[in-house]
Amino acid sequence: MIENYISNNSDLPEYSHHQYSIKYPHIFDKIDTVEKAYWLGFFCADASLFVRPTNKYEICLEISSKDKAELYKLAKFVGIDEKRIKDRVRLVKLKEGKISLSKMSKLRFLCLPMGEALIKNGKFGSGSEDGKKRVPNIIKKLLRIAFKKDHTLTESQEGKISLTWLLGYFDGDGTVYYDRKGLKFSGEIISSSKALLEDMKDVYKIENIIGFKDKNQGTYRLAIGPDIYKKMMSIYPKSLQRKRPG
Numbered sequence: 001m002i003e004n005y006i007s008n009n010s011d012l013p014e015y016s017h018h019q020y021s022i023k024y025p026h027i028f029d030k031i032d033t034v035e036k037a038y039w040l041g042f043f044c045a046d047a048s049l050f051v052r053p054t055n056k057y058e059i060c061l062e063i064s065s066k067d068k069a070e071l072y073k074l075a076k077f078v079g080i081d082e083k084r085i086k087d088r089v090r091l092v093k094l095k096e097g098k099i100s101l102s103k104m105s106k107l108r109f110l111c112l113p114m115g116e117a118l119i120k121n122g123k124f125g126s127g128s129e130d131g132k133k134r135v136p137n138i139i140k141k142l143l144r145i146a147f148k149k150d151h152t153l154t155e156s157q158e159g160k161i162s163l164t165w166l167l168g169y170f171d172g173d174g175t176v177y178y179d180r181k182g183l184k185f186s187g188e189i190i191s192s193s194k195a196l197l198e199d200m201k202d203v204y205k206i207e208n209i210i211g212f213k214d215k216n217q218g219t220y221r222l223a224i225g226p227d228i229y230k231k232m233m234s235i236y237p238k239s240l241q242r243k244r245p246g
């Protein structure tokens with residue numbers, strides 16, 4: 001067990017120096033571009049954020065290895081060596097008691113200013129208390145401005161940033177819908193927090209109802225609809241490829 005841990009975390013000795021090797025430690029200080037909003041959304045859906053005893057923030061994004069390309073994009077975005085990306089095999093217990101092996105890829109680093117900025121701008125995670133899982137206030141503020149300017153949300157910068165946060169969350173915790181021809185046309189967002197989905201439904205003015213995804217696991221789903229799906233994809237073409245149309 002210990003040997004496997006060391007093998008999967010061979011980068012531990014140099015861990016404390018990460019925040020000095022990141023090119024853009026303050027990149028999340030302001031959420032003023034679609035790319036920043038996208039990664040904030042993705043982080044809310046899938047990333048972990050811990051405070052270490054040294055008062056440094058550990059930021060970790062672990063996803064399926066089939067989506068490893070996203071970690072290379074993230075490494076370039078924050079300015080960290082892509083060699084920091086590590087692979088491992090995770091044991092997953094299935095419903096029927098069987099064990100499945102999942103190939104995972106992870107980017108993990110320490111950065112105090114980035115951690116502080118993410119929290120300030122509303123970052124939450126799957127392990128956060130339900131009361132903290134809400135659309136970030138900065139995104140809500142931009143949405144209010146955008147709806148006054150343009151109800152499509154695709155013309156104003158505020159609208160584009162707001163939609164791209166939702167796209168990031170969708171890429172982290174969403175499922176694609178296919179039509180009869182096998183083409184992707186819409187999707188749903190999945191969460192253990194019904195309150196979060198209610199917040200999304202309210203601020204993005206989504207008409208679909210919230211339903212159970214899995215009652216046994218206590219997860220819910222919200223269909224975003226073809227209109228929002230197409231708008232999100234048109235605004236930010238660098239999103240997760242396997243969830244894009246085509």
